[in-house]
Amino acid sequence: MIVVHTTPFVEMDAASIRTVLTLPGAAEALVEEGSLIVGLGVALFTIVTPLTLAGGLVYVCGPLLFGFSAPGAMFVTRWLSRSEPWNMIEVFLLGVLVSLLKLGHLADLHFGVGFWACTALMFCMAAAVAAIDKRELWDRLEVATSK
DSSP states (O other): OHHHHHSOSEEEEETTEEEEEOHHHHHHHHHHTTOHHHHHHHHIIIIIHHHHHHHHHHHHHHHHTTTOOOTTHHHHHHHHHHHGGGOOHHHHHHHHHHHHHHHTTTSEEEEOHHHHHHHHHHHHHHHHHHHOOHHHHHHHHHHHHHO
């Protein structure tokens, strides 16, 4: 996630003007251009929610590997279940690809390291969420908190 948020996502060359965007920079540019809701949506659904989901998974599942539960793990797990559908990295990437295909006729485009890292992150997040059996997670949490 550090690579996704800090390295160039896309580079565009049009009319001798070079533009380099990072994911947080894209959200900021949308807000500055007057698209406050879209910019905040990009920031919330592609930066905040995935970070929260990944951090929550580590917070809940990490201690369970050693047989104990972190403080508030049940609360965090409930919120992870509620926030999981709002992790929209794949929707964002699809929108970016469609937009960049349309822009390809107007500018010279180059996918940056951030784009490829975001693609890998999408697969990793999907695999991490799919690999967790929700029933087993709740069972382990109940056993660990009752100790």
